[in-house]
Amino acid sequence: MRFDWDDANIEHLAAHGVTPKEFEQAFQSGPVRLYRTTRHREQRYAAVGATAQGRVLLFIYTKRGRKIRAVTAHTAPRKVRKSYAEQKSTKR
Numbered sequence: 001m002r003f004d005w006d007d008a009n010i011e012h013l014a015a016h017g018v019t020p021k022e023f024e025q026a027f028q029s030g031p032v033r034l035y036r037t038t039r040h041r042e043q044r045y046a047a048v049g050a051t052a053q054g055r056v057l058l059f060i061y062t063k064r065g066r067k068i069r070a071v072t073a074h075t076a077p078r079k080v081r082k083s084y085a086e087q088k089s090t091k092r
Helices: 007-015 019-026 076-088
Strands: 031-039 042-050 056-064 069-074
Touching: 007 019, 007 069, 019 042, 019 056, 019 069, 031 076, 042 076, 056 076
Parallel strands: none
Antiparallel strands: 031 042, 042 056, 056 069
């Protein structure tokens, strides 16, 4: 999986205390997709996934060609973390 990084989305994630590496880990962790929406004429997806250190992120991304572009990400709220943990435990 390839990711589309530039100064703009790296800085936006940093403002929320998230690194590109954490975003990639959460994306590749088998995230739970929450919803899809259209903004600026592109499909955007909201999902929840965990980093290698167990930090649960709520993140938004879009697909551009064969690349994944991070739109935003932050630590998931408590209710979302709880729901994510429950969903992951039932999939095992």
